[in-house]
Amino acid sequence: MTFPPAERGLWLSGDFDRIDLAIFTDRALRLDDAAVIRLRTRGPDTVIAWVATGFDVLASRVVGGRVKPEDLSAGADALAMGLAAGPGAGYVDPGFAMDSAWHGGLPPESGFVHVDDVPARVMLDLADRGAELAREHGSAHGPPVSLLDQEVIAVSAGDVSVGVPMRCVFALTAMGFLPQSAQDVAADEIVRVRAQAAWLRIDARFGSVYRRRGDPSVVLR
Structure with a gap:
């Protein structure tokens, strides 16, 4: 694959x-039309590809191809x-440059430690229960912050211990990173x-989704 000069x-x-990137982009637009x-x-x-989901969580998806410039x-x-505009391999016009519209940082590509695996069905169950609570207690501004910040899973490995907030669960399902029905998930599928x-x-x-630890306000909303 070569670039035209x-x-x-x-x-x-x-x-x-x-198709993969189109689905990712469509999901991003459902969360925020801008x-x-x-x-x-x-x-x-x-x-x-990266997008800010609106949950103070970043989402990413890897596709085959090249981009110029590299960021x-x-x-x-x-x-x-x-x-x-066109099927298959080849050039995609991304439109006008929007580099100044991205203000948050990105996580590093390396340095992550595997903490634990969680059954995908558990994540879907948590998403369903969270959605019910959001309908009961949410407002026009969305789910209550207390629900979003609630750590619904705690995992640890050695001296590393982390909690997974509902924000990450909602981001996973909103971006379609998990099948929408538990029937489509094998019992041994993990997150x-x-x-x-x-x-x-x-x-x-x-x-994948990423949540800043410590001060998530630096992540683009």
Whole structure:
């Protein structure tokens, strides 16, 4: 895969990657119609897409392809149009540069320690119960902060102990990183919890979410 000279944009490896990124972008738009997608080079032929979910949690998905420059931000609406413009591999126009619209930091690519694995069905059950509580006690502004901040799972490994807040559970399901029904989840499917000094990371079947530890206000809302 080569870049045309002096071009800015995204080049995807194939149909699967285009569909994958389109689903990610669509989910981001459902959460925020003004969402910004950040695209960064992950490896020689992989790109990682980032979005702020609105839960003070970042979501990411890796697709095959290349991006130029190696770190760019685009409006999710414009990126969705570019993805819909043509099938399969090749160039995607991400629209106007939106780099100044991304103000938060990103987690590091390495340094995470595997803490524990949680059954995916447990996560879906927690999401269902959380949604019921949100309907009962939420407002026009969304679920109550007390519910979002509640740590619904505690995991540990050695001297590392972390709590998983409901924010992360909601972000996982809102972005479609877990199947929407427990019937579509095998009994042995897991969600992997990792951590490092500043970040909590949760890896599910279709993507990962990250929550800043300590002061999550620095993460883009």
